[in-house]
Amino acid sequence: MALTLASAAALLKEHHLLREIIQGDVWTDDPVRIAGADTPFADITYDTRTVAHGTLLCCKGNFKAEYLNGIDSKGLAAWVAEADYSSATAAPGLIVNDARRAMSLLSAQFYGRPQDELTVIGITGTKGKTTTAYFTQAMLNAVSGGKAALFSSVDNCLDGHTYKESDLTTPESMDAFRMMRQAADNGMKYLVMEVSSQAYKVDRVYGLTFDVAAFLNISPDHISAIEHPSFEDYLYCKRQIIANAKSLVMGADSAHADLLREDATAAGIPVASFALHDDKDLGTAADVTMHPIDQEHTDFRATVAGVNVGDIHLALDGDFNYLNAAAAIAITRAAGAAFSADNVASDISQLALHAIEPVRIAGRMEQFQDPKSNTLAIVDYAHNYASVTALLDFVYERYGSRNPRITLLTGSAGNKAYDRRPEIVRAAQDRIEHFVFTAEDTDTEPFIDICMEMKSYVTNPNVTSTVIDDRPAAITNAIYDARAHADRFNVILLIGKGDERWIKSHHAHVPFEGDDRIVERMFAE
Structure with a gap:
C-alpha cells in the first residue's frame, strides 16, 4: 500500500x-483537513539536498530550520x-515525539x-559479528542458489554476489529498508545483517523483527559520552535484539548468558546455543559445538544436536x-535452511x-x-x-614454541570508546x-x-x-x-x-594506502 500523509499519520x-x-495556521490530528492527504509520496529522504516533487522529508538529528530554505520550490510534499x-x-508537517522511530x-x-519478504537474521555481539555474518551468508547462499543478502560493517551485498563497501555497521533505517527492497526485488530469500548497539541506541532498527537473532558474546566496549555511558547501557542496548526476534542463537559461554536466557523466556522465543570446546574439556553443553582435531588447531570437528556432521578447515585462522x-x-x-532435526548430516x-571453508574477509x-x-x-x-586477547591467543597457540618477538602496531578511535585505549595496552603488554x-x-x-x-x-618495564x-x-x-632482529622469529x-x-580525521576520510598494501609493498622490496 502506497504511503500517503493520511496513512503515515495513522501509522504514527x-x-x-x-x-x-x-500546515500554516492549521493544527490538527485529522489528515482529512489537509489537501492531498491521500496522494502517495513519490519518495522519502532525510537529506534536504535530494528533495524533489512529492518527497516526504524526515528531519532527524541536529536539524535546523535554515536547511528548509527554498525547499518548497523543490516540491516538498510533507515533512516529519x-x-x-x-x-x-x-x-x-507531521510533528512526532521521536523522529528516528518515526523515520x-x-x-x-x-x-x-x-522485511516480510525475507528471512531476516540479525547478529550482535562485541566481537565476531562480521565474520559470523559472512559465514552465515556463505552457508545460506550455498543452499539457496545464491539468494542471501548481507549488511555488514565491511560490505553490503544485495544480490548474493556483488559487494560494495559500507559506511555503518548497521545502516540508517531509511537506507536499510531501501536496500531490503532492492534485495527482495533481486529475488533474495535471506538477509544477514550486523546489528550494533548503536542501532538500538539511535533506533536504526526500530520496528524491525528478526526471524533469527544471534547474540555472540559481550564485553566492555564503546563506552564514552557519545556512545554508551556505561557497560550496563551497552549491554542493555544489545539485549534489545532479543525482545525483537522470533528466535535466539547465543554463545553458550557468553558473559551474562543467564540474563540473555531470561530475556528470551520473557519474549517467549526458543533458544539455540553454540560453543567452542577443546579436545580435553567439553565445557558447556551446546546445540552446536566445534572442537579441534589436531594439536595445531588447524582443523575442527562440528557437532550439531550431538551428531558429528564433519570436519572443516577454514581459510581464516584462529580458534575464535x-x-x-x-x-x-x-x-x-x-x-x-540446513541441519534440520530429522536429518542433521544431510547432503x-x-x-x-x-x-564456509574458503571464506576470506x-x-x-x-x-x-x-x-x-x-x-x-x-x-x-x-x-x-577481547579481540586483541583473542589475536594474541592465536599467535601463542600457533607460534608460541618458536618464542616469537611480537610487535603490536595500534592506535585507537578519537572522541569515543576511550576505554579501548588502556584496554588494548592491558591485553597486550x-x-x-x-x-x-x-x-x-x-x-x-x-x-x-x-x-x-x-x-x-x-607499565611493564620489559x-x-x-x-x-x-x-x-x-x-x-x-x-x-x-628485519634488524633477524635472529628471532x-x-x-x-x-x-x-x-x-x-x-578519518576532522570528519573527513583522508586517503590511506592500507595496512595490507603497505605490508605487501614492503615485503616485495
Whole structure:
C-alpha cells in the first residue's frame, strides 16, 4: 500500500508517536483537513539536498530550520520532525515525539515492508559479528542458489554476489529498508545483517523483527559520552535484539548468558546455543559445538544436536573464527535452511558446512610472510581488549614454541570508546615485546595525543614502545625493526584498520594506502 500523509499519520498514531499535523495556521490530528492527504509520496529522504516533487522529508538529528530554505520550490510534499518548522515551509508537517522511530516506521511502509519478504537474521555481539555474518551468508547462499543478502560493517551485498563497501555497521533505517527492497526485488530469500548497539541506541532498527537473532558474546566496549555511558547501557542496548526476534542463537559461554536466557523466556522465543570446546574439556553443553582435531588447531570437528556432521578447515585462522563458524551453523539451522532435526548430516547440510571453508574477509586475519627475514605480519581489525586477547591467543597457540618477538602496531578511535585505549595496552603488554602507537580514526582528537595517552598506560618495564603518528611510516619502521632482529622469529600485528583505504580525521576520510598494501609493498622490496 502506497504511503500517503493520511496513512503515515495513522501509522504514527498506532505507535503513539504523532503529536499533531501542522500546515500554516492549521493544527490538527485529522489528515482529512489537509489537501492531498491521500496522494502517495513519490519518495522519502532525510537529506534536504535530494528533495524533489512529492518527497516526504524526515528531519532527524541536529536539524535546523535554515536547511528548509527554498525547499518548497523543490516540491516538498510533507515533512516529519520533533519541532515545528511550519514557518519555513508551506508543506504540511507531521510533528512526532521521536523522529528516528518515526523515520524507521515510515521507511519500512514506504518501501512496502520488504522485511516480510525475507528471512531476516540479525547478529550482535562485541566481537565476531562480521565474520559470523559472512559465514552465515556463505552457508545460506550455498543452499539457496545464491539468494542471501548481507549488511555488514565491511560490505553490503544485495544480490548474493556483488559487494560494495559500507559506511555503518548497521545502516540508517531509511537506507536499510531501501536496500531490503532492492534485495527482495533481486529475488533474495535471506538477509544477514550486523546489528550494533548503536542501532538500538539511535533506533536504526526500530520496528524491525528478526526471524533469527544471534547474540555472540559481550564485553566492555564503546563506552564514552557519545556512545554508551556505561557497560550496563551497552549491554542493555544489545539485549534489545532479543525482545525483537522470533528466535535466539547465543554463545553458550557468553558473559551474562543467564540474563540473555531470561530475556528470551520473557519474549517467549526458543533458544539455540553454540560453543567452542577443546579436545580435553567439553565445557558447556551446546546445540552446536566445534572442537579441534589436531594439536595445531588447524582443523575442527562440528557437532550439531550431538551428531558429528564433519570436519572443516577454514581459510581464516584462529580458534575464535571456528567459534564464529559454530555460530553460523546454529544460525543457519535456526533459519530452517540446513541441519534440520530429522536429518542433521544431510547432503544440504554438508553443502552448507563446507561453504564456509574458503571464506576470506579483507582485513581480517590476513597473514603475510617477509621473504627477506623471519617475519610474519598479521593485519586484523582487532580494536579492543577481547579481540586483541583473542589475536594474541592465536599467535601463542600457533607460534608460541618458536618464542616469537611480537610487535603490536595500534592506535585507537578519537572522541569515543576511550576505554579501548588502556584496554588494548592491558591485553597486550605482558605478552609482547614492543608497541608502536600510531594514527587511527581520530575524528577531531590529534593523533599524537591519543598515541601518547596509550603509551602512558604501559607499565611493564620489559616492554618498549614507540610513537609514530604517521601510520605508513609506523608500519615501515616496524618492518625495518623486525628485519634488524633477524635472529628471532618476528610477528608484527597491525590492528584496527584492516583493509580500509582511509583514515578519518576532522570528519573527513583522508586517503590511506592500507595496512595490507603497505605490508605487501614492503615485503616485495
